[in-house]
Amino acid sequence: MKKILIKNIKTLYTSIKKPPVKGSLMKEILELENAYVLVHDDVIIEIGSGDKSVDSDCEIFDAKNLIAIPGLIDSHTHLVFGGSREHEFSRKIAGENYLDILKSGGGILSTVEATKNATHKELYEKAKKSLDEMLLFGVTTIEAKSGYGLELDTEIKTLEVLKDLNKKHVIDIHSTYLGAHAFPKEYASKRGDFVKKIINDLEIIKEKKLAEYADVFCETGVFDAIETKQILLKAKDLGFKLRVHTDEIDSIGGTEVAINLKAKTIDHLMAITEQDIDKVAKTDTIANLLPSTSFFLNKDYAPARKLIDAGVAVSVSSDYNPGSTPSENYQLTLQIAGNKLRMLPNEILTASTINPAFSLDLHDKIGSLEVGKKADIVLLDCNNLDYFIYHYGINHTKHVFKNGKLVVKDRKIVEEIV
Numbered sequence: 001m002k003k004i005l006i007k008n009i010k011t012l013y014t015s016i017k018k019p020p021v022k023g024s025l026m027k028e029i030l031e032l033e034n035a036y037v038l039v040h041d042d043v044i045i046e047i048g049s050g051d052k053s054v055d056s057d058c059e060i061f062d063a064k065n066l067i068a069i070p071g072l073i074d075s076h077t078h079l080v081f082g083g084s085r086e087h088e089f090s091r092k093i094a095g096e097n098y099l100d101i102l103k104s105g106g107g108i109l110s111t112v113e114a115t116k117n118a119t120h121k122e123l124y125e126k127a128k129k130s131l132d133e134m135l136l137f138g139v140t141t142i143e144a145k146s147g148y149g150l151e152l153d154t155e156i157k158t159l160e161v162l163k164d165l166n167k168k169h170v171i172d173i174h175s176t177y178l179g180a181h182a183f184p185k186e187y188a189s190k191r192g193d194f195v196k197k198i199i200n201d202l203e204i205i206k207e208k209k210l211a212e213y214a215d216v217f218c219e220t221g222v223f224d225a226i227e228t229k230q231i232l233l234k235a236k237d238l239g240f241k242l243r244v245h246t247d248e249i250d251s252i253g254g255t256e257v258a259i260n261l262k263a264k265t266i267d268h269l270m271a272i273t274e275q276d277i278d279k280v281a282k283t284d285t286i287a288n289l290l291p292s293t294s295f296f297l298n299k300d301y302a303p304a305r306k307l308i309d310a311g312v313a314v315s316v317s318s319d320y321n322p323g324s325t326p327s328e329n330y331q332l333t334l335q336i337a338g339n340k341l342r343m344l345p346n347e348i349l350t351a352s353t354i355n356p357a358f359s360l361d362l363h364d365k366i367g368s369l370e371v372g373k374k375a376d377i378v379l380l381d382c383n384n385l386d387y388f389i390y391h392y393g394i395n396h397t398k399h400v401f402k403n404g405k406l407v408v409k410d411r412k413i414v415e416e417i418v
Contacts, residue, residue, distance in 0.1 A: 009035040014369040019358035020313035027346040042403035071140030071376030075356035076317035079144035083114030115148040133328035138378035147178030159210035176213035214240040218254030225253030290319040304341035335392035375404035
């Protein structure tokens with residue numbers, strides 16, 4: 001690949017702090033005016049400001065006064081699922097509670113049934129369409145979970161779809177096994193049997209090399225802290241890295257289990273206690289906040305300011321899924337983080353780039369615009385970073401480079417992604 005010079009960048013914004021970036025350091029970012037980035041193959045080899053002389057064989061890309069940020073990293077998604085749940089929307093906003101919707105065959109169990117009945121090709125094409133949308137919003141790396149199988153064959157099918165998409169799509173996908181997402185109806189009175197099944201299934205998922213991470217939904221009505229610990233201990237023993245859904249509705253001990261086992265992330269945290277905030281601050285576990293879920297469900301938001309002010313490393317993710325966050329617009333997630341979580345634009349940039357990169361063990365390759373890192377670069381049609389968060393609900397992305405290759409130009413995918 002030729003060298004590429006991206007020039008005439010109005011302002012380049014990036015964190016250059018060593019991750020995990022905690023507390024007050026989250027708002028300390030580099031702002032480089034009249035910037036350029038020189039790329040060779042897929043790697044940044046020089047960053048500077050002003051004019052840059054290059055050889056005649058170097059390709060020039062004129063940013064035309066756009067601003068530049070690192071490729072966005074959405075580190076909590078449920079990308080692959082069958083069907084959709086719009087038929088429940090009117091019932092939900094009319095006040096019908098989730099348990100009643102679940103009892104009538106809706107909720108997560110309807111997604112489980114649709115995912116089970118969908119073919120690999122159907123799931124692939126549906127998820128690819130969502131990935132294309134994410135790319136257009138400037139997302140270049142995601143974490144994606146299984147969890148809509150609740151039995152081994154469908155979980156494997158989901159993870160195989162993710163594996164195929166990762167090979168063929170320009171967005172990098174890092175897969176998580178979430179067999180412990182809910183209890184199937186047939187195990188409602190046999191919780192221990194289902195926990196044992198998940199533990200056994202972990203060995204098969206590991207043998208097939210289908211996931212890097214294991215996750216558990218530790219919450220009232222789902223998996224308790226003891227069950228969560230049993231599953232995560234086995235997962236860790238098998239070599240999985242850990243991520244945990246917890247403290248979404250009630251604080252039932254999931255955060256303590258997660259940090260004791262050195263989980264990479266604890267996710268949701270709307271109900272996290274002051275004591276647990278102090279404990280997380282003493283670790284390198286990332287508090288992964290999902291404000292779009294609170295927005296869509298009309299629920300309380302995670303206490304981002306308390307977490308940041310206590311010295312916790314925070315990331316922000318979409319939680320894209322059919323039940324509580326049916327939107328691929330990651331930029332809207334970041335704008336909600338500003339408006340509802342009271343996070344500053346600089347903090348939001350850190351929370352959507354270097355901290356999620358750290359949680360995926362990718363911080364030496366992506367997450368910031370620095371020499372030696374992959375050239376994942378998003379050019380935004382904004383005057384400044386504040387405007388990116390302030391002007392909400394639209395797509396500010398104009399161009400996207402992934403691994404040094406222009407993949408989105410003038411808000412269109414450059415070439416067909418199979």
